[in-house]
Amino acid sequence: MQVTETLNSGLKREIKVTVPAQDLESRLVARLEDAKDKVRLKGFRPGKVPLSHLRRMYGKSFMAEVVNEILSDSSRSILEERGEKPAMQPEINMTEDEKEAEKVLDGQADFEFSMAYEVIPAIEIKDFSGIKIERPVYDVSDEEVDDQVKRIADSVRTYEDKDGKAEDGDKVTIDYLGKIDGEAFDGGAAEDSDVVIGHNQFIPGFEEQLVGLKAGDEKTIKVKFPDEYAAAHLAGKDAEFDIKVKKVAAAEELVIDDELAKKLGLESADKLREIVRGQLENQFGQMTRQKAKRQLLDALDDQYKFEAPEKLVEAEFQNIWNQVTRDLENAGRTFEDEDTTEEEAREEYQRLAERRVRLGLVLAQIGEEQGVQVSEDEMQRSLIESIQRYPRHQQQEIYDFYRQNPQALANIRAPLFEEKVVDELLSKADVTDKKVSREELMADDEDEAEAEKPKAKAKKKAAPKKKAAKADDAE
Template sequence: MQVIETLAEGLKREIKVVIPAADMKSRLDERLADAKDKVRINGFRPGKVPMAHLKKMYGKSIMADLVNELVRDKPSEIISGRGEKSATQPSISMTEDQDEAEKILAAESDLEFTLAYEVIPAIELKSNEGIKVIREVVEVTEEEINEQILKIAESARTYETKKGKAAEGDRVTMNYLGKVDGEAFDGGAAEDAELVIGSGRFIPGFEDQLVGVKAGDEKAITVTFPTEYPAANLAGKEAVFDITVKDVASAAAVEINDDLATKLGLESAEKLKEVVRGQIESQYSNVTRQKVKRQILDQLDEVYQFDTPAGLVDAEFENIWRQINTDLAQSGKTFADEDTTEEEAREEYRKLAERRVRLGLVLSEIGEKAGVEVTEEEMQRALFAQLQQFPGQQKEILDFFRNTPGASASLRAPIFEEKVIDKLLEEISVTDKTVTKEELLAEDAEEGEKAEKKPAKKKAAAKAEAAEGEEAAPKKKAPAKKKAAEGDAE
């Protein structure tokens, strides 16, 4: 077999592979000899079929299998033998001339095929001593724990019917019928609907007009739907809701005690506080972790600069670009609405894709050199987490991971990356800094405010975080039958 390099330009490689016809004939003869004792042909005893006859009947199909096997298996062997790693699946090209193909199958011509691929660049790891990060830590106070418990307790709060007028915090039970231009609209009616005044569940202005009503009252409430309301036929329209108040109830006081803990499924108030403290600490820890990780990767981004395989960047860019366009379509916006152009956006996201690929290669090299491995148990936990996210679709998800080549890599990659970050944290300079929760969350809050004005920019930030191991949170879809009167709080 001859292996001839025909292109070595940057990361691009092309290799011409030639397997002489004599070698192909030898391989074919071996296969035929092996098949001789196994095939059953009428008129011949087992093992007595003449080789010429066997070749005439099965030679072409056996040779076709040989060619397929060689083209399938040899590329990885060749690339590995060259001390290279292919960034993507190599592209393989062969003759398309029918006559030439027939000669190859008859072992009369050499088998030739070409591999085209990009190599993963050699990465010379550098010392991590210069990497320094600030790890922000929030001390959880008793006051914050109690405040969170009271919020959780809203689900267990009881209400008692009261005489007199409804006030902020009271629960109003009512029937209502909404009309636009005098016509009732779909989703604008309900009976025995319960609404806590001040909860923000209904469109702006609705709840304010319930203050002062009492059981038995009938009232017309006039509101205007927000201009960005999801239902286009209602957006920006004035609506009148005819309501009949059935009941007004005041909220019973909530005390943090063993009774409340029992209602929430825990044995004691002490245990409730312990659980809530753990939840708050976990939330802050996640934010702290991502901030530290971002600092690490920003510094790695400065240290490691090299050409990245275009194929990997193209694939990453397409993933990002597909999501961006989906988000814009769902929001009914264009690039112009985001103060940019498609060309500028493409350039921005292309740079983002290149950064993600480069950092991914760096982390992979660090992890490989450090002997980082992902265990089967960790993979199983990740798969179980996927199954939990999509109840009722467990079979489809399992089939996907079983039958889709490379699908398991989507489970392995984030686990591997986090373990590499853990390894780096053992080697770099980490300084703990106690901050308030407002300081810890300030950066994310600022990004959120900007994102409200520039959704496209928000997605860029989300994808940048994804490059650093954060999964962009999916948008929660509104229930299909959500009443039109209700707002976006749910």
Template sequence: MQVTETSTEGLKRELKIVITASELAEKLDAYLEDLKGRAQIRGFRPGKVPKAHLKKLYGKSAMAEIVNTVIGETSNKALEERSEKAAMQPQIKLSDEDAEKILSGDLDLAYDLSYEIVPEFELAPVDGIAIERPVVEVADSEVEERLTQIAEGARSYVAREEGAAAQNGDRLTISYLGKIDGEPFEGGADDRAAIFLGQGRFIPGFEEQLIGLKVGDKKVIEVTFPEDYQAKHLAGKPATFDIEVFEVAAPGELKLDDDWAKTLGMDSLDALKDIVKQQIESQNGGQTRQKVKRQLLDALDAQYSFELPATLVEQEFNAIWGQVEAEMKAAGKTFEDEDTTEEKARADYRKIAERRVRLGLVLSKFGEREKVQVNEQELQRALIERARQFPGQEKAVFDFYRRDANALASLQAPVFEEKVVDVLLGLIKVTDKTVTKEELFKDDEEPAV
């Protein structure tokens, strides 16, 4: 194998790799020798097929297989000998015009290998990093509120006496037809829908205008869609709804006691309270983890500035931008609705892509230094969690990831990252800070990375 560097620019590398025809011929000879002992061809005894005959029958197909194997082996070997790590799968360019001669054994195998290397940088000390871990104490009132929500979901309703007017808290069964400028609009109609007065699940002003209605009543109500309504073609527009009432039902008694807890499979109300408190603590803990991780990543990002592989940045940007476009299309929004332009949005999201790539490289290097590994059990848990996202298709998901090494690596990457974060949190100063629930769940001003 002969390797010649043909171009170097920043992180970009281009190599010319040549494997002589004689080297390929030796590999073909060994291939045919092995095939000779296994081939079963009519007219020849096992193991007695002349090699020249095998070459005539299988020479080109065998050489094609050899060439593919050799390209894979030599490209990897070239990077190893140069002590370089490719940021992404290297690109291989082989002349189509030469392919026939190479397969016939009349020409050396020569191909171009282009790639970007992972940049070299020194890891900065982390012992000077100090972050605050926001924690929330779960109050008894929050547990009671969550219990009430659970009970509300299973509350029974009893039809009111004939002629009774609907009150706040009642459940109405109605049919409605929404119109804008006198014309029905998509998604604005339902038949015998359950409306819970006072829960604020509908457009502001909708539920309030149903109070006082009786079974059999028909009414036209007027509302205005909020300016920030998710369906932009309806946002801010006035609308009317034709209403017909079929039932008015009063809420049954809400009693939080041991008997009610037993209907949910618990031994007692106290046992249910413990479970609910644990669930709230788990939810808070997940948010605390995200806040802590964000602070850590911000601190790390401030420590590093080095050239990034353009291919990695472009790949990350395309993934982010594709998600942005899909979300905006689903919401019916434009960049103008977000007080920006596509050009500015692209620039902002490219910065996010660069940050993610930079931090990914930093975390990867820390992981190598600390010898962080993702074991089979952890990878299996990640695969199971992924399969759960596709109910009824679990087997197909398992088969897909087991067949595709790159897809499986995409599951391994976030597990590896979280383990590296755990290691780093053990190396820096972390102090707890009690905050309110609102503070804990307040969105960061910038998109999380």
């Protein structure tokens, strides 16, 4: 087999491979010899079928198998011999001329093909103990725990029917019919709907207009849907709701005690508070970690500047772009609605794709050098969590798909591996904790969350560079 490098430019490589016809012939003969003792043909005793007869019957199909083996084995061996890691599966090109292909299968011509691929660049990992991170830490207060306990208790609160007018905190049972420009709209009608005044479950201005109504009253409520309302056909529209009050019920006194805790399946009010505190600390802890991770990845982004494989960047950009355009379409919006243009959005997401790929390669290299591993148990837990998002009747099918599809499993492993590498880096970086208020911890959290998952929507024209720079999803 003759191997010739025909392109070596930057990260791009092309290799031409020629397998002489005599090599193909020797492989074919070996396969025919092996089949001779196994094949059963009418008129021949076992093991006595002439090779010439086997060649006439199976020559081309066996040669096709030989060619496929060469493609698979040689691609891997060539890369190993060259000491190169391809960024993606090499692209194999061979003749599309049927006559030439027939000659190869008949053993009358050399088999030639080429491999085109990009290599993963050599990355020299720098000392990351010097990375400085200021980790914002927030201590959950007793008052926050009490407020959350009250909200939980309110969710199981009981109500007693009353004859008087509805007040703030009362539960009002209503029938309603929503209209825009005098026409009823889909999803705008319901019967026996319970509305607790002050819970803000309906669009702004709706619940407040129920105050003062009593059972049997009818009223037309006028409201305006928010400009950012999820249903694009209703967003920003003025609407009227014809209301009929069925009954009004007052909330019973809210008492936080062991009896309430038992309604929630817990043994005591103290246990309820303990669980709530743990949930809040975990919630704010995730925010803390996310901000620390963002600082870490920003530091790595500053440290490592290298050419990223073009094909990987293309694939990452396409993933982002498909999500962006799909989300805009679902919301009934355009790039102009997001104060940008398609060209500007493409430029921004291209930069983001390049950053993601570079950081992904850096994290992969660090993980490899630090011996980071994702255990089978961790994979199994994550796989089960993913499957549980699907309807129960589909879960076994989804599970089988993942277990039989290495690439799908790789998509489960990638975020687990990334988080473990981040943990490894944070354990060795120069991390200083800084006590902050709740407001400080959550400041700009919406913008930063948008930057972390930039696929959600197109960016505002005023801040694309800032948001793209913060994005920290390095998958």
